[in-house]
Amino acid sequence: MTLEQILNLLTHRGVECDYTGAMSDEIHQVASLGQAGVHELTFFNDPKRKRELKQTQAGCVLIRPVDAELTTRPKLLVSDPYYAYALVAQALNKRSFPAETHSSAQIAPSAILGANVFVGANVCVGENAVIEDDCVIEAGAIIQSNVFIGRGSYVGANVTLADAVVVGADVYLDAGCVIGGQGFGFAPHQGQWHRIPQIGRVVIGDRVFIGNNTTVHRGALEDTVISDDCIIDAQVQVAHNVKLGQGVAVAAQSGFAGSTEVGAHCQFGGQSGVSGHLSISDGVFVGAKAGVTHSLKQSGAYAGFPATDAASWQKNMVRVKSLDKMASRIKVLEKELSALKAYLEKDI
Incomplete structure (x- = not known):
């Protein structure tokens, strides 16, 4: 991409930016401040890295206007360099897939595939499944009956979408996820456990990211819900009937027990855990390895076990x-x- 194309990309995405330097320069990739060369783009937003900024040989630096005088390299002036960097990195590293279905894929006759859909080797698509336009279904994925996948979504290798799962638009499901498996519901009677069929669904909103080998169980009666713009790291467990509000972020190896409801824009550090049937307010931050054993009714930071306000x-x-x-x-x-x-x- 030329710097002019990058400028146009950012402007199109609503990023106000100004440029100083040679607009004809080609940018081939992104890189760190210390490693970037003349055909690479980097960003600066940390005052602790001023020394690296002065030494960088980057072809372009995304930088705030207030910091512009710290480097003589070509630069794009933006209010949020890290966000702008993410947009450029996406554009430079976008994978393209042909609109084709591999000969080994098994597609049910009643399944509906939209335009420009890629279906990889050994994919299975069940009856009445719907895959909208511009989706990518990687090798070995299992899409069971009545599943819906929204436009532009990516389903990684060996992902399983169980019966009637709903996936929104522009969702990224990384390799190995299992979405819609049976919830952990059993009735004890006379020393034995009796399985309770889980008849709810999993409903995933738009622009959700779910990492490798994460499991999201279907609801017992009502749906398990992952709202728009959530990001969930690898090896996370989301139990039946859990509801995650908009923009929730969850780091690796965390777990949510059944029927807990989490408000919007909460964040959970790695290996944190949340007990079942709790209510978590909007804007809560739970630190790594913290254990939430009671409802959190106030926004703010919590840590420890049992989780309490972080300052205490x-x-x-x-x-x-x-x-x-x-x-x-x-x-x-x-x-x-x-x-x-x-x-x-x-x-x-």
């Missing part, structure tokens, strides 16, 4: 680190107290 948790951790010293001091005080008592009793 940090204070308590400081106190915990002082326990050994406090224990030693208590032993000294106990000895002094015993000696004082003995002295007083002797006088009596």
Whole structure:
């Protein structure tokens, strides 16, 4: 891409930008500040990296106007360099797929495939499934009956979409996801577990990202819902009837027990866990390895187990680190107290 094309791309996506430099320069790829060469684009948004910025040989730097004088390299002035970098990186690394179905794919007669759809080797598409225009279905994916996949979505290799799953537009399901498996519902009776059929669906909104080997269980009666613009990392477990609000972000190895409802724009650090049947308010941040055991009714940051407000948790951790010293001091005080008592009793 030329820098002029990049400028036009950003402008088309609503990014206000200004350029200084030679507009004819070609950009072949993105790179870090320290590694970027004359045909690579990078970004600067961290004051700690000023030294790298001064030394960079990048063909273009995405940078805020207030920082523009820090480099003499060609630059695009934008208010949010990281966001602009993401848009350019997407454009430079967009994979193209032919509109074709591999000869080994098994497509049910009643399934409907839109225009410009790619279907890879050994894909299975069930009865009455609908795959809209511009979708990519990679090798080995299983799309069961009555599944709906919205326009422009990507289904990675060996992904399973169980019966009646709904996937919105521009969704990215990375390799190995299982969406719509049976929820963990069993009734105990006389020492045995009796499986309860899970008859709800999984409904995924638009522009959702779900990472490798993540599982989302179908609802027991009502649907499990992943709302628009959610991003879910690899190896995450979302149990039956869970509802994630718009723009929720979940890091790897986290888990949500059944029937918990999470508000909009919440964030969950890696290996965090949320108990079942809870309500999480909008704008909650849960730190890594935290365990949420009760509903969180106020926005803000939470940490620890059981999760409490992060400021209190940090204070308590400081106190915990002082326990050994406090224990030693208590032993000294106990000895002094015993000696004082003995002295007083002797006088009596």
